[in-house]
Amino acid sequence: MTEEPKKKGWFARLTQGLSRSAGQMAESVVAVVAKKPLDQAALDDLEEMLIEADLGPRTAAKIARAFGENRFGKSSSEDEVKAALAELVAAELAPRQGRFDPLGSTSRPYVVLFVGVNGSGKTTTLGKIAANLTGRGAKVMVVAGDTFRAAAVEQLKVWADRAGAAFMSRPINSDAAGLAFEACERAQAEAFDVVLIDTAGRLQNKQGLMDELLKIVRVLKKFDAEAPHETLLVLDATVGRNALAQENIFGNTAGVTGIVMTKLDGTARGGVLVPVAQASDAPIKLIGVGEGIEDLQDFDAVAFSRSLVGLEA
Amino acid sequence: MFDNLTDKLTDVFDRLSGRGVLSAKDVDEAMTSVREALLDADVALPVVRDFIAVARERAVGGDVVKSIRPADQVVKIVHDGLVEMLGGDGPPVGLNLAANPPVVILMAGLQGSGKTTTSAKLALRLTRTDRKKVLMASLDTRRPAAMEQLAQLGSQIEVETLPIVAGQAAPDIAKRALSVAKLGGYDVLILDTAGRTTLDEAMMAEAAEIAKISNPTETLLVADALTGQDAVRTAKAFHERLPLTGLILTRADGDGRGGAALSMRHVTGLPIKFLGTSEKVDGLDAFDAQRVAGRILGMGDIVGLVEKAAAEMDQAKAERMARRMARGKFDFDDLANQLDQMKKLGGLSGLMGLLPGVAKLKNQMADMGVGDKMLDRQRAIINSMTKAERRKPDLLDAKRRRRIAAGAGVDVAELNRLIKQHRQMSDTFKTMSRDGGKSMARIAQMMGGGMPGMPGGMGGGGAGAAGGMPDMEQLKALTGGKMPSMEELAKLTGGSGGLPGLGSLPPGLNPFKKN
Numbered sequence: 001m002t003e004e005p006k007k008k009g010w011f012a013r014l015t016q017g018l019s020r021s022a023g024q025m026a027e028s029v030v031a032v033v034a035k036k037p038l039d040q041a042a043l044d045d046l047e048e049m050l051i052e053a054d055l056g057p058r059t060a061a062k063i064a065r066a067f068g069e070n071r072f073g074k075s076s077s078e079d080e081v082k083a084a085l086a087e088l089v090a091a092e093l094a095p096r097q098g099r100f101d102p103l104g105s106t107s108r109p110y111v112v113l114f115v116g117v118n119g120s121g122k123t124t125t126l127g128k129i130a131a132n133l134t135g136r137g138a139k140v141m142v143v144a145g146d147t148f149r150a151a152a153v154e155q156l157k158v159w160a161d162r163a164g165a166a167f168m169s170r171p172i173n174s175d176a177a178g179l180a181f182e183a184c185e186r187a188q189a190e191a192f193d194v195v196l197i198d199t200a201g202r203l204q205n206k207q208g209l210m211d212e213l214l215k216i217v218r219v220l221k222k223f224d225a226e227a228p229h230e231t232l233l234v235l236d237a238t239v240g241r242n243a244l245a246q247e248n249i250f251g252n253t254a255g256v257t258g259i260v261m262t263k264l265d266g267t268a269r270g271g272v273l274v275p276v277a278q279a280s281d282a283p284i285k286l287i288g289v290g291e292g293i294e295d296l297q298d299f300d301a302v303a304f305s306r307s308l309v310g311l312e313a
Numbered sequence: 314m315f316d317n318l319t320d321k322l323t324d325v326f327d328r329l330s331g332r333g334v335l336s337a338k339d340v341d342e343a344m345t346s347v348r349e350a351l352l353d354a355d356v357a358l359p360v361v362r363d364f365i366a367v368a369r370e371r372a373v374g375g376d377v378v379k380s381i382r383p384a385d386q387v388v389k390i391v392h393d394g395l396v397e398m399l400g401g402d403g404p405p406v407g408l409n410l411a412a413n414p415p416v417v418i419l420m421a422g423l424q425g426s427g428k429t430t431t432s433a434k435l436a437l438r439l440t441r442t443d444r445k446k447v448l449m450a451s452l453d454t455r456r457p458a459a460m461e462q463l464a465q466l467g468s469q470i471e472v473e474t475l476p477i478v479a480g481q482a483a484p485d486i487a488k489r490a491l492s493v494a495k496l497g498g499y500d501v502l503i504l505d506t507a508g509r510t511t512l513d514e515a516m517m518a519e520a521a522e523i524a525k526i527s528n529p530t531e532t533l534l535v536a537d538a539l540t541g542q543d544a545v546r547t548a549k550a551f552h553e554r555l556p557l558t559g560l561i562l563t564r565a566d567g568d569g570r571g572g573a574a575l576s577m578r579h580v581t582g583l584p585i586k587f588l589g590t591s592e593k594v595d596g597l598d599a600f601d602a603q604r605v606a607g608r609i610l611g612m613g614d615i616v617g618l619v620e621k622a623a624a625e626m627d628q629a630k631a632e633r634m635a636r637r638m639a640r641g642k643f644d645f646d647d648l649a650n651q652l653d654q655m656k657k658l659g660g661l662s663g664l665m666g667l668l669p670g671v672a673k674l675k676n677q678m679a680d681m682g683v684g685d686k687m688l689d690r691q692r693a694i695i696n697s698m699t700k701a702e703r704r705k706p707d708l709l710d711a712k713r714r715r716r717i718a719a720g721a722g723v724d725v726a727e728l729n730r731l732i733k734q735h736r737q738m739s740d741t742f743k744t745m746s747r748d749g750g751k752s753m754a755r756i757a758q759m760m761g762g763g764m765p766g767m768p769g770g771m772g773g774g775g776a777g778a779a780g781g782m783p784d785m786e787q788l789k790a791l792t793g794g795k796m797p798s799m800e801e802l803a804k805l806t807g808g809s810g811g812l813p814g815l816g817s818l819p820p821g822l823n824p825f826k827k828n
Binding site for chain 2: 048051052053054056057117118119120121127148149150151152153154155156157158159172201202203204205206207236238239240241242243245263265271272
């Protein structure tokens with residue numbers, strides 16, 4: 001993720017991943033507000049389109065209002081409209097941009113914990129990160145901490161094998177915290193660079209399950225007070241306003257240090273990233289814009305905003 | 314963030330004068346609040362627009378019934394509209410199993426929506442409840458170990474799964490599953506497909522092909538109840554390509570408001586058949602429009618709470634307690650019973666999850682360490698008392714208190730808090746038993762005031778007719794002024810004096826207190 005990607009391929013992928021959904025939004029926005037004097041009706045339409053992109057009613061209103069300032073009664077070209085919107089969205093996102101860089105840290109092994117609700121894409125994200133890290137020569141351990149869901153272990157095993165990473169698991173329904181501790185010990189003994197720990201998906205309003213997660217964190221701290229060095233919350237971009245609740249509770253319980261937003265391609269509307277970024281204590285670090293391993297990217301607020309409204313780099 | 318719609322509307326109408334008839338202007342202002350509430354609940358914008366148009370029409374010019382606040386009336390209109398849009402009051406639509414066996418059920422949906430787990434849940438339900446012989450087959454050749462997942466779930470619930478043949482393409486697996494199901498004399502064949510993004514043409518074409526091959530009786534779209542604005546497009550895209558017959562919403566046990574249910578139902582016109590309510594294989598509920606409507610409006614799931622209470626309550630015990638309370642008696646044994654009862658209902662956090670408008674409070678409580686742990690500690694304190702002490706709290710002098718605190722492993726201060734709390738509750742019951750008939754109205758008032766989702770009018774006894782709010786009907790039955798209903802109320806409010814365990818909250822925080 002920190003390796004210099006083939007610049008063009010990277011942005012192309014981002015744009016391509018988002019364009020399928022973003023393009024539509026951009027076109028309708030442009031149709032409403034470009035090339036004619038701006039009036040209140042057009043601004044209202046703009047606001048609604050932003051809501052439909054999952055920006056949420058309040059952020060949508062804010063951006064629409066900011067867009068309307070100094071622009072009333074004037075007409076703007078298509079690109080001006082897009083650029084202005086991208087700038088407004090980027091302004092919301094830029095302070096919330098973070099970087100996931102396990103190899104840049106001196107901590108060894110660097111322990112990364114993956115948390116999130118069921119089906120958000122934890123295992124897949126972990127698999128992609130593992131492949132990226134081994135590709136850059138790191139010695140990676142993958143830990144199947146989802147000891148609840150049927151075949152979660154097998155699913156992760158496939159990813160670990162693809163990545164050429166070491167793999168540790170325990171039988172179903174065994175204690176994930178114990179496994180995590182054991183894995184860290186082994187990783188230290190065998191000089192692994194990174195330990196990636198998957199966890200079972202859980203809804204944030206299930207206290208018992210959240211306590212379980214807390215236990216994993218607690219046990220990891222016994223291994224190393226700094227661990228987990230990174231706790232990544234994996235959010236599904238198709239989720240609506242509940243993403244905020246997920247961020248809030250996971251953030252407070254598990255001490256999330258970074259957010260991964262998955263499924264921004266296809267049907268997803270990237271807009272939900274904006275309210276999440278605003279509400280979140282942890283920065284957005286990675287985004288998933290496709291199914292390929294390269295489709296998991298560092299989050300770049302400006303590039304993201306531009307591609308969201310359908311602008312070229 | 315999830316301000317209660319009733320509260321919002323009350324604010325709107327408080328500012329307005331000229332009651333009598335709801336004017337277009339009043340309604341417009343109210344509808345702005347409704348719109349925001351629905352958007353916050355993730356109802357898709359086009360659906361919100363349609364809905365608001367209908368609701369506005371019904372609200373404008375509607376006579377304001379005396380004793381009902383306009384806000385309540387608008388909420389009722391909105392609520393009824395939602396119920397209607399969600400499929401109405403009728404019994405939940407089940408699966409159509411009338412076709413020639415094997416009846417094929419095809420599961421489709423986005424990645425991570427919960428198809429595989431839901432397949433197993435359906436299979437379990439069909440074998441257990443409907444006594445069907447079920448075969449499950451996974452057509453997911455993409456996600457690593459997806460087939461193993463279904464196989465493992467199958468063995469867990471003792472339902473056959475199609476043997477896995479590596480490298481076979483999805484349509485071929487479908488054909489093989491069909492012939493195995495036919496030859497094996499299975500009643501139902503559940504086909505779990507790969508998750509797909511709606512915009513992936515190849516994947517959608519594959520799904521359509523599978524549907525053509527298997528000729529399913531039921532094609533169910535499995536969708537995440539937490540889906541945002543995208544719900545409409547997802548539902549439409551699948552509906553266009555597949556012969557969908559119904560929807561299943563998963564993760565309905567999350568704390569989302571579930572507006573996606575409304576969006577999907579509205580754009581497809583398809584019935585929502587089930588709700589996935591747990592990560593365990595038995596977590597599949599029949600869909601109930603009333604409950605989902607209440608939840609979208611942020612009114613909590615009172616019906617669920619009442620049902621749960623009814624299912625868990627030890628009737629005899631409760632009646633005994635009600636009789637005691639009616640006589641103004643309330644000792645530590647009664648308090649212990651209440652604590653146990655609350656625990657059975659899912660503890661404080663479980664109960665609060667079902668109550669409307671208390672999400673914020675719940676967080677505050679968690680921050681302050683007030684929670685289920687506290688209930689456990691209180692229970693431990695009572696356990697450390699002798700029988701005599703439990704029956705006669707007056708016995709508790711300083712020496713006994715020290716002994717009890719040591720026995721329960723808590724500070725004396727905590728014990729003192731519990732004693733104080735008990736005394737307050739006991740006083741409440743005493744006063745109520747003395748003033749006879751009025752007491753019921755007071756409980757009703759507490760309920761009315763305490764549950765912001767309820768029309769406030771119901772407190773006034775006669776005004777209980779405040780609206781056909783369905784959740785209220787249940788409550789009305791409970792508050793009908795009949796003695797035996799008291800225990801239910803007592804249960805629901807944790808002893809009407811306030812929830813045990815809330816004693817240490819700052820004033821004004823108690824959700825059951827009338828403002």
